[in-house]
Amino acid sequence: MRRAAALPLAALALSGCTVPTFGAxxxxxxxxxxxxxxWQGFSIGAAIIGTLVLxxxxxxxxxxxRKGDAIPTQYQYHIPLELTYTIVPIxxxxxxxxxxxxxxxxxxxxxPTKVTIDVNAFQWxxxxxxxxxxxxxxxxxxxxxxxxxxxxxxxHINLTSTDVIHGFYVKAFNFSRYALPGIDNxxxxxxxxxxxxxxxxxxxxxxxxxxxxxxxxxxxxSAYQTWLAGFTNSAAAQAAAAAQAGQSATYVPTKVTNSSxxx
Amino acid sequence: xxxxxxxPLHLEEPDHHEHHGPSGLLKWLTTTDHKVIGLxxxxxxxxxxxxxxxxxxxxxxxxxxxxxxxxxLAQYNELFTMHGSVMIYxxxxxxxxxxxxxxxxxxxxxxxxxxxxRLNALSYWLYLTGxxxxxxxxxxxxxxxxxxxxxxxxxxxxxxxxxxxxxxxxGGLLLTGFSAIFTGVNLVATIFYLRxxxxxxxxxxxxTWNMLVTAILILLAFPVLTxxxxxxxxxxxxxxxxFSVAGGGxxxxxxxxxxxxxxxxxxxxxxPFFGMATEIFAVFSRKPVFGYKGMIFATITIAALSLGVxxxxxxxxxxxxxxxxxxxxLLIAVPTGIKxxxxxxxxxxxxxxxxxxxxxxxxFLVTFLVGGLTGVYLASPPLDFFTHDTYFVxxxxxxxxxxxxxxxxxxxxxxxxxxxxxxxxxxxGKIQFxxxxxxxxxxxxxLYLVGLRGMPRRMxxxxxxxxxxxxxxxxxxxxxxxxxxxxxxxxNLVVSWKKYPAGDNPWDAQTLEWFTTSPxxxxxFYRLPPIRSERPTWDYNHPEHHAVPHxxxxxxxxxxxxxx
Numbered sequence: 001m002r003r004a005a006a007l008p009l010a011a012l013a014l015s016g017c018t019v020p021t022f023g024a025x026x027x028x029x030x031x032x033x034x035x036x037x038x039w040q041g042f043s044i045g046a047a048i049i050g051t052l053v054l055x056x057x058x059x060x061x062x063x064x065x066r067k068g069d070a071i072p073t074q075y076q077y078h079i080p081l082e083l084t085y086t087i088v089p090i091x092x093x094x095x096x097x098x099x100x101x102x103x104x105x106x107x108x109x110x111x112p113t114k115v116t117i118d119v120n121a122f123q124w125x126x127x128x129x130x131x132x133x134x135x136x137x138x139x140x141x142x143x144x145x146x147x148x149x150x151x152x153x154x155x156h157i158n159l160t161s162t163d164v165i166h167g168f169y170v171k172a173f174n175f176s177r178y179a180l181p182g183i184d185n186x187x188x189x190x191x192x193x194x195x196x197x198x199x200x201x202x203x204x205x206x207x208x209x210x211x212x213x214x215x216x217x218x219x220x221x222s223a224y225q226t227w228l229a230g231f232t233n234s235a236a237a238q239a240a241a242a243a244q245a246g247q248s249a250t251y252v253p254t255k256v257t258n259s260s261x262x263x
Numbered sequence: 264x265x266x267x268x269x270x271p272l273h274l275e276e277p278d279h280h281e282h283h284g285p286s287g288l289l290k291w292l293t294t295t296d297h298k299v300i301g302l303x304x305x306x307x308x309x310x311x312x313x314x315x316x317x318x319x320x321x322x323x324x325x326x327x328x329x330x331x332x333x334x335x336l337a338q339y340n341e342l343f344t345m346h347g348s349v350m351i352y353x354x355x356x357x358x359x360x361x362x363x364x365x366x367x368x369x370x371x372x373x374x375x376x377x378x379x380x381r382l383n384a385l386s387y388w389l390y391l392t393g394x395x396x397x398x399x400x401x402x403x404x405x406x407x408x409x410x411x412x413x414x415x416x417x418x419x420x421x422x423x424x425x426x427x428x429x430x431x432x433x434g435g436l437l438l439t440g441f442s443a444i445f446t447g448v449n450l451v452a453t454i455f456y457l458r459x460x461x462x463x464x465x466x467x468x469x470x471t472w473n474m475l476v477t478a479i480l481i482l483l484a485f486p487v488l489t490x491x492x493x494x495x496x497x498x499x500x501x502x503x504x505x506f507s508v509a510g511g512g513x514x515x516x517x518x519x520x521x522x523x524x525x526x527x528x529x530x531x532x533x534x535p536f537f538g539m540a541t542e543i544f545a546v547f548s549r550k551p552v553f554g555y556k557g558m559i560f561a562t563i564t565i566a567a568l569s570l571g572v573x574x575x576x577x578x579x580x581x582x583x584x585x586x587x588x589x590x591x592x593l594l595i596a597v598p599t600g601i602k603x604x605x606x607x608x609x610x611x612x613x614x615x616x617x618x619x620x621x622x623x624x625x626x627f628l629v630t631f632l633v634g635g636l637t638g639v640y641l642a643s644p645p646l647d648f649f650t651h652d653t654y655f656v657x658x659x660x661x662x663x664x665x666x667x668x669x670x671x672x673x674x675x676x677x678x679x680x681x682x683x684x685x686x687x688x689x690x691x692g693k694i695q696f697x698x699x700x701x702x703x704x705x706x707x708x709x710l711y712l713v714g715l716r717g718m719p720r721r722m723x724x725x726x727x728x729x730x731x732x733x734x735x736x737x738x739x740x741x742x743x744x745x746x747x748x749x750x751x752x753x754x755n756l757v758v759s760w761k762k763y764p765a766g767d768n769p770w771d772a773q774t775l776e777w778f779t780t781s782p783x784x785x786x787x788f789y790r791l792p793p794i795r796s797e798r799p800t801w802d803y804n805h806p807e808h809h810a811v812p813h814x815x816x817x818x819x820x821x822x823x824x825x826x827x
Contacts, residue, residue: 023715024649035645042646046636053603053632060610061625064548065617072613076551076810085604086557089597097590100643104585107645142726164418165514167579167652171717174649178580180515181417182508185581198727202652202719204411206423207336210722 019044028193028218032174034103041099045092110188113154117147121166121179121201124208134231141211148217150224151194159185167202170216176202191218295380296785300387301366302682307391308358313749315349318342320746323739329729339723340409347412348432351532352439353394355667359535360446361390363674364474366682368450370776371471373459373794375786378452382445389442397435400428408432411721414495416506416517421499430499433492440489447481450474461794468774468797469552472559473538476566477531483570484527491520515580522573530569534562536667537602539674540624544606546772547621548613551798551810554605561598568595578647585644592642599635603628619692623673626700627666634662637711655714658707665703672699680765684781691755698748706741709734773801
């Protein structure tokens with residue numbers, strides 16, 4: 001069923017190879033590619049309508065510039081014309097809405113997954129924990145904690161916040177979602193490329209908002225298992241990870257705001 | 264000067280029309296004349312525009328380097344919070360509905376004053392005190408409010424933002440909110456009850472129509488903001504837990520309340536400027552507004568839809584009904600598109616006169632087109648997930664608001680002569696236009712790109728990706744050009760001071776305000792022309808050039824050439 005819904009997208013995707021990027025990029029998950037093609041579709045529409053308006057405007061400016069004191073015929077209404085530029089945009093809007101729904105349904109679907117990562121945002125850092133395993137990664141600001149996830153696997157993210165609202169944003173995934181206190185936000189990624197991708201908080205969260213970085217490292221399934229296995233001796237491994245994080249830290253701000261009272 | 268003395272209208276006026284009130288400072292303090300109050304509003308809001316603009320210039324200077332050190336992280340948060348707050352709460356709205364609308368609407372409908380002149384004066388004083396209150400935050404120990412102009416809970420609670428600056432922000436916003444509500448009441452009452460004989464609803468100028476719809480939106484939206492601010496204040500100081508999870512509250516509720524006001528607010532800001540541009544397009548094309556009734560229905564449709572789209576600001580919260588808010592938001596493109604085509608239709612086959620006001624209106628149209636088209640993207644949840652809280656969004660709404668600034672400048676050049684009796688210098692005005700228009704595009708276009716490359720908004724520094732520097736620098740250059748245009752405007756005010764007498768109707772304009780003197784007398788009119796269309800002054804001056812009636816198309820508009 002998901003395949004059937006993706007058919008019009010596939011058509012878009014085929015043309016996607018030749019149409020311009022319009023400033024965006026395909027990204028590294030299945031969803032990010034759908035979003036990219038939707039972006040291209042919207043951009044083509046915007047380019048056509050924008051060009052039409054600018055050409056008409058340029059014509060009006062050049063052709064009808066004042067040439068004397070003659071008073072032009074006082075035209076005021078043209079009902080068929082007005083109806084045209086009412087009805088055609090409505091049709092375009094419903095087309096855009098249909099394309100939106102196809103991509104959106106795919107993007108917000110939460111299929112059952114084998115890998116789940118609990119992402120917890122706090123002032124000003126991230127904690128990535130892997131339920132059912134001992135793996136936990138924590139880091140503040142430019143310590144830049146790394147979320148490791150396997151490639152070509154549906155990964156379920158459970159996003160929460162400890163204090164204020166944060167934004168979980170990975171540019172390469174063309175995706176962001178708020179981390180809200182009191183709410184579990186659920187979504188699924190399926191990365192199609194391995195690599196390390198930069199992420200950061202996008203929702204203003206206080207003093208060190210500009211520095212609330214993290215990274216997403218997409219690795220092969222076997223590498224992922226190996227990485228998880230490194231956490232078997234939980235206490236020791238966490239201490240090691242914490243020590244490692246401490247060594248790589250270049251900038252450790254003092255927390256100036258007490259957030260303990262919120263939750 | 265002689266122009267005024269020679270006017271025959273003065274010969275007819277009875278003596279009791281002369282107004283012998285106080286003058287100077289006392290007049291300004293005690294006046295209930297909508298023109299004086301409107302002028303106070305205009306001057307105050309333009310000063311606030313300059314203050315908000317200065318904040319923007321500091322922000323752009325800070326971002327000129329990836330590790331900018333001009334201001335601290337804390338100061339940066341204060342600066343962008345107060346930039347947004349000043350521009351949206353204290354400039355754009357009050358300039359339009361407190362300033363120009365206050366002056367122009369009563370005259371356009373042939374009324375002697377606003378319906379409630381004392382309430383009108385109270386509005387202004389609330390606005391002035393509210394504005395000062397909000398800005399006083401900079402003089403407190405903790406600095407001004409620093410949680411962004413949207414004040415999202417729980418960042419805005421007393422634990423995360425303990426300072427007095429935040430309370431002054433809430434208090435200032437409450438005061439200006441009440442001033443907006445009172446002005447809304449006044450505009451609605453004036454338009455419904457004080458129209459001159461013959462001025463039916465469908466003979467009101469588009470600007471007045473837009474102000475009526477704006478005022479109704481104000482009455483629907485602002486009380487919600489007021490309620491929300493009181494809740495926020497109660498959470499901060501009275502121990503309520505409306506927005507705090509710890510006490511069983513819901514942080515997202517603040518976003519619902521804020522944006523239920525906030526999205527209508529976008530149109531509360533925009534519709535007056537659409538109205539200004541519409542008047543300018545018609546007058547400087549020497550034609551009636553094309554699709555006058557369609558324009559009105561488009562305005563009403565925009566207002567109606569704007570009440571059902573608030574959650575498109577909240578797509579990324581993950582807790583709103585995406586498809587409903589998406590289609591409602593997308594549909595706003597339709598009436599907005601109608602307006603754009605009607606503006607071009609107004610110019611079509613006209614005699615387009617490129618005065619400063621007209622250039623500003625055309626600049627508005629082009630800039631608003633960019634802002635409108637990029638807005639359509641943001642109505643699509645997947646594209647919003649992608650661009651939310653990046654500079655793409657910042658660029659989008661700066662295209663929109665800079666379009667409004669262009670239209671507002673057009674409004675000042677167009678109506679300034681009516682209000683003061685003197686013209687502004689057209690040559691300086693045109694130079695100002697080019698700096699403002701080009702500056703706006705140079706400022707916004709790189710921001711779209713840097714947003715798509717992943718730069719989030721509200722970042723004081725961006726050390727991890729110095730490649731964003733180039734685009735930020737181009738944008739800062741645009742901000743400098745915009746700053747120069749503002750200086751040119753001030754220069755023009757000084758250079759043109761009482762220099763070029765305007766006369767009653769310098770633009771051969773169409774609506775009622777151009778029938779009276781410049782500036783209008785105390786109660787606006789000594790006499791009125793017959794009002795038989797939405798262009799009474801034009802009908803009076805050009806009785807043989809009435810609008811081609813609805814449905815009568817002597818020749819199709821778009822096919823054959825003009826036979827002059």
